[in-house]
Amino acid sequence: xxxxxxxxxxxxxxxxxxxxxxxxxxxxxxxxxxxxxxxxxxxxxxxxxxxxxxxxxxxxxxxxxxxxxxxxxxxxxxxxxxxxxxxxxxxxxxxxxxxxxxxxxxxxxxxxxxxxxxxxxxxxxxxxxxxxxxxxxxxxxxxxxxxxxxxxxxxxxxxxxxxxxxxxxxxxxxxxxxxxxxxxxxxxxxxxxxxxxxxxxxxxxxxxxxxxxxxxxxxxxxxxxxxxxxxxxxxxxxxxxxxxxxxxxxxxxxxxxxxxxxxxxxxxxxxxxxxxxxxxxxxxxxxxxxxxxxxxxxxxxxxxxxxxxxxxxxxxxxxxxxxxxxxxxxxxxxxxxxxxxxxxxxxxxxxxxxxxxxxxxxxxxxxxxxxxxxxxxxxxxxxxxxxxxxxxxxxxxxxxxxxxxxxxxxxxxxxxxxx
Numbered sequence: 001x002x003x004x005x006x007x008x009x010x011x012x013x014x015x016x017x018x019x020x021x022x023x024x025x026x027x028x029x030x031x032x033x034x035x036x037x038x039x040x041x042x043x044x045x046x047x048x049x050x051x052x053x054x055x056x057x058x059x060x061x062x063x064x065x066x067x068x069x070x071x072x073x074x075x076x077x078x079x080x081x082x083x084x085x086x087x088x089x090x091x092x093x094x095x096x097x098x099x100x101x102x103x104x105x106x107x108x109x110x111x112x113x114x115x116x117x118x119x120x121x122x123x124x125x126x127x128x129x130x131x132x133x134x135x136x137x138x139x140x141x142x143x144x145x146x147x148x149x150x151x152x153x154x155x156x157x158x159x160x161x162x163x164x165x166x167x168x169x170x171x172x173x174x175x176x177x178x179x180x181x182x183x184x185x186x187x188x189x190x191x192x193x194x195x196x197x198x199x200x201x202x203x204x205x206x207x208x209x210x211x212x213x214x215x216x217x218x219x220x221x222x223x224x225x226x227x228x229x230x231x232x233x234x235x236x237x238x239x240x241x242x243x244x245x246x247x248x249x250x251x252x253x254x255x256x257x258x259x260x261x262x263x264x265x266x267x268x269x270x271x272x273x274x275x276x277x278x279x280x281x282x283x284x285x286x287x288x289x290x291x292x293x294x295x296x297x298x299x300x301x302x303x304x305x306x307x308x309x310x311x312x313x314x315x316x317x318x319x320x321x322x323x324x325x326x327x328x329x330x331x332x333x334x335x336x337x338x339x340x341x342x343x344x345x346x347x348x349x350x351x352x353x354x355x356x357x358x359x360x361x362x363x364x365x366x367x368x369x370x371x372x373x374x375x376x377x378x379x380x381x382x383x384x385x386x387x388x389x390x391x392x393x394x395x396x397x398x399x400x401x402x403x404x405x406x407x408x409x410x411x412x413x414x415x416x417x418x419x
Contacts, residue, residue, distance in 0.1 A: 011406075011407060012037070012039050012040040012380075012405060012406035012407055013037055013038050013039060013040075013054040013055070013406060014036075014037045014054055014055045014056075014057065014380075014403065014406065014408070015034065015035075015036045015037070015046075015048075015052050015054060015055070015056045015057065016034065016035040016036075016037075016057050016059050016064060016382075016384070017034050017048055017056065017057065017058050017059065018032065018034075018058050018059050018060055018061060019031075019032075019033045019034065019035050019059045019061075019062065019063075019064045019384075020032075020033070020059075020061055020062065020063045020064065020388070021033045021035060021044075021063075021064050021374050022063055022064060022065035022066075022354070022374065022388070022389065022390060023373075023374070024065065024066060024351075024354055024355045024358045024359045024372070024373055024374075024390075025355070025359060025373065027349070027351030027352070027354070027355065027390050028390075029063065029388055029390065031061060033064075034046065034047070034048040035064055035374065035382070036050075036052075037380040037382075037403065037406045038406075039406065040379060040380050040405035040406035040407070041377060041378070041379060041380060041406070042374060042375060042376060042377065042378045042379070042380050042382075043376060044374075044375070044376050045376060055408075057401075057413065059384060059413075062384050062385065062386055062400060063384065063385045063386070063387065063388050063389065063395070064374055064382055064383070064384055065354065065358065065374065065382070065383050065385070065389060066110075066358040066359070066362075066371065066372050066373055066374055066378075066381055066382065066383070067108060067109070067110025067111065067358075067371070067381030067382060067383055067402070067403075067404065068107075068108050068109045068110065068111075068320075068336060068357045068358065068361075068383065068396075069109070069110070069111040069112070069113075069319070069320070069357060069358060069361030069362060069365070069371070069372065070104065070109050070111075070112045070113070070320060070321050070322060070326040070336050070357075070361075071112075071113040071140075071241075071262075071264055071319045071320065071321040071361050071364060071365065072113065072115055072243055072264045072266055072321025072322060072323050073104070073112040073113060073114050073115065073321060073322070073325065073326055074114065074115065074116060074117065074323065074324065074325065075096070075097035075098075075100045075101055075104075075112070075114060075117055075121065075122060075125070075325060076093045076096050076097040076100075076117045076118040076119075076121045076122075077324070077325065078118075079279035079280055079281065080279070080280045080281055080282060080285075081191055081192075081281075081285075082282075084118075086118075086158050088118055088119065089119075090119040090121065090124070093117065093118040093119040093121040094119070094121045094124050094125060096121075097117060097118075097121040097122065097125055098125055098128075098134055098136065100325040100327060100328070101125055101134075101136035101137055101139070101327075102135065102136065102327075103325065103327030103328065103334075104137050104325065104326045104327030104334075104336070105135060105136060105137045105327070105402070105404060105409050105410075106327065106402060106409060106410045107326070107327040107334040107336065107337075107399070107402075108383040108396065108399045108402045108410070109137055109326050109327060109334075109336055110137050110138060110371070110381035110383075110402070110404045111137055111138040111139075111140070111361070111362070111365070111367070111371060111381065112137045112138070112139055112140070112326065113139075113140040113142075113180075113181070113222075113321070113361075113364075113365055114139060114140065114141050114142050115142050115145060115183045115222060115243070115321075116142055116144060116145035116183055117141070117142070117143070117144070120141070120143040120144060120177055120178070120179075122139050122141035122142065122143065123141045123143055123177060123178040123179065125139060126139035126141050126178075127178075135404075135407075135409060137404070138367075138371070138381075138404075140180040140181065140365045141178060141179055141180050142174065142179050142180070142181055142182060142183045142222070143159075143174040143177050143178065143179040143182075144158065144159035144174060145159060145182075145183040145184070145185065145224075146159045146160075146161055146167065146170045146171060146174070146182060146183065146184050146185075146210065147159070147160055147161075147184070147185045147201075148160065148161065148162055148185070148201055148202055148206070149162050151185055151188070151201040151202070159173075159174065161206075162206070163205075163206065164205045164206060164208070164209045165209070166206075166209075167184075167202075167206045167207075167209035167210050167213075168209040168210075168212060168213055170210075171209065171210045171212075171213035171214065171221075172213045172216075175213060175214070175217050175219065179219075180219060180365070181214065181219055181220050181221065181222055181241075182210055182213070182214060182219075182221055182222070183221075183222040183223070183224065184202060184206075184207065184210050184221060184222070184223055184224070184239075185201060185202070185223075185224045186200055186201060186202050186207065186223045186224065186225050186230045186231070186233070186234050186239075187199065187200060187201055187224065187225055187226040187227050187230045188201055188226065189224065189226065189244075190226075190246070190269070190270075190285075190288050190289055190292050191285060191288075193284060197226025197227050197244075197246050197247065198226070198227045198247070199227065199229070199230065200229065200230035200233060201230075202230075204233045204234075204236065204237050207221075207223075207233065207234050207237035207238075207239060208237045208238065210239075211237055211238035211239060215238070220239075220240050220241060221238070221239045221240070221241070222239075222241040222242075222243065223239045223241065223242050223243065224243050224244065225242045225243060225244060225245060226244055226245070226246040226247060227246065227247050227248070228247065228248050228249045228251065228252035229252075231245070231248065231252050231255070231256065232251070232252055232255050235255050235256060235259045235261065239261075240259070240260075240261050240262060241261065241262045241264070241364060242256070242261055242262070242263050242264070243263075243264045243266060243321070243323070244264070244265070244266050244269065244296075244323075245263055245265065245296075245299055245300060245303065246270075246292060246295065246296050246299060247295055247296070247299050248299045248302060248303060249302075250302060250306060253302055253303050253306045253307050253316070254306070256303070256307060256316050257306070257307045257308070257309060257315045257316050260309070260314060260315065260316070260317070261316060261317075262316075262317045262318075262319050262360075262364045263300075263303060263307075263316055263317070263318055263319070264318075264319050264320065264321040265296075265300045265318065265339075265342075265343060265346065266321060266322060266323040266339070267296065267297065267300065267339060267342035267343065267345075267346065268322045268323060268324060268335055268338060268339045268342065269289060269296075269322075269323050270289045270290065270292045270293035270296045270297075271290075271293050271296075271297075271342055272330065272335075272338065273286050273289065273290050274330075274331070275324070275328075275330045275331075275335070276289065297345065297346055300343075300346040300347075301346050301347050303316055303318075304318075304346055304347040304348055305347065313363075317356075317360050317363070317364070318343070318348060318352070318353075318356040318360065319356050319357075319360050319361045319364050320336065320339055320340055320343065320353070320356050320357040320361065321336075321339070322335040322336055322338075322339045326339075332397065333394075333396070333397045336357075337393070337394070337396045337397055340353045340354075340356075340357055340393045340396065341393055341394060343356065343393075344393060350389065350390050350391055350392055350393045351390040351391075353393050354389050354390050354393065358372045358373070359372035359373050360372075379405050379406075380403050380404075380405055380406040381403065381404055381405065382401070382402070382403040383396070383399055383401070383402055383403075384399070384400045384401035384402075384413070385398055385399055385400060386398045386400060399412070400412045400413050401413050
């Protein structure tokens with residue numbers, strides 16, 4: 001794939017010489033490569049000494065990996081939760097969401113999957129970015145998450161439904177508004193006094209209704225899920241993506257493995273008390289989250305130990321997400337990178353976590369033929385780090401360059417940042 005220099009768009013073309021390319025499929029690295037980006041697309045075959053009129057960078061052995069994908073994102077979240085205002089104007093929601101989207105992009109998170117945004121701000125920001133009006137990560141939008149009367153999220157979202165017909169209509173409404181997927185709450189959570197993640201908050205019929213609406217459009221359903229029995233119901237109903245998994249037993253792990261579902265651990269939710277305090281969570285909420293932490297970590301370890309399939313890509317697939325704005329600062333890094341470090345403590349290798357945050361995230365959102373790998377023909381969503389993140393994910397704390405479809409959105413190599 002060689003495009004004559006005179007046809008190259010300079011704002012989306014760059015040559016990265018002396019690069020160590022990270023192969024996220026195998027967890028291996030190859031030094032001494034030249035990564036040429038032509039009109040936003042990766043070309044690994046173009047010779048290093050070929051004529052070139054675009055920007056030319058000697059990476060001096062630095063590592064090139066795909067842009068990160070955060071699949072549990074809330075760009076418009078309000079902290080503390082008690083200050084959520086469902087009557088908030090769409091302009092306020094979009095501006096807050098755009099600010100956080102920009103932070104995420106500069107942190108190397110080039111794709112996000114949103115899982116409930118005020119006023120469907122994710123859909124608005126996605127459309128604005130597509131028009132070139134704003135710079136933001138590639139957004140896969142949920143619009144509003146759907147809950148039951150009195151269920152988890154009631155008061156956080158105004159999409160409330162009951163019964164098969166109610167959930168069918170609610171899910172179709174979000175898809176009609178432009179959602180790429182829908183999120184449902186099949187159990188309670190840990191953020192409110194009196195709520196619990198044990199036991200189902202939806203019937204299997206209600207779950208099936210949401211899945212039917214998604215299947216009609218070639219899309220899928222995401223479930224907030226804390227406990228095993230409700231997860232087993234949801235798997236039977238056709239749900240393929242699960243968030244949190246606070247307390248999952250071996251019987252449920254086997255069901256998840258056989259169904260080949262995706263799991264986002266969101267360990268940050270139960271392991272980041274300092275971040276919660278900085279964002280004015282109540283002492284009760286912080287204590288509750290920390291108390292759930294050991295069991296949550298043990299649950300994810302069970303899935304790691306017993307959820308693998310017999311062949312690559314089978315069994316449970318882990319992906320990464322924070323349940324917070326992923327580009328928010330935390331402990332000298334950002335929430336997304338801290339989440340990846342926590343996933344290593346749950347038993348995944350650094351290389352597995354990097355794959356979870358790139359190629360496997362792309363598989364989940366249906367874009368694995370375009371993003372999630374540094375390969376010929378893939379969009380040039382790229383991150384450059386000094387060190388090898390497949391050996392230590394903390395290498396992502398030292399991100400030096402971020403490209404989105406070839407455009408430079410962060411540049412610490414030349415001492416500046418892109419606009």
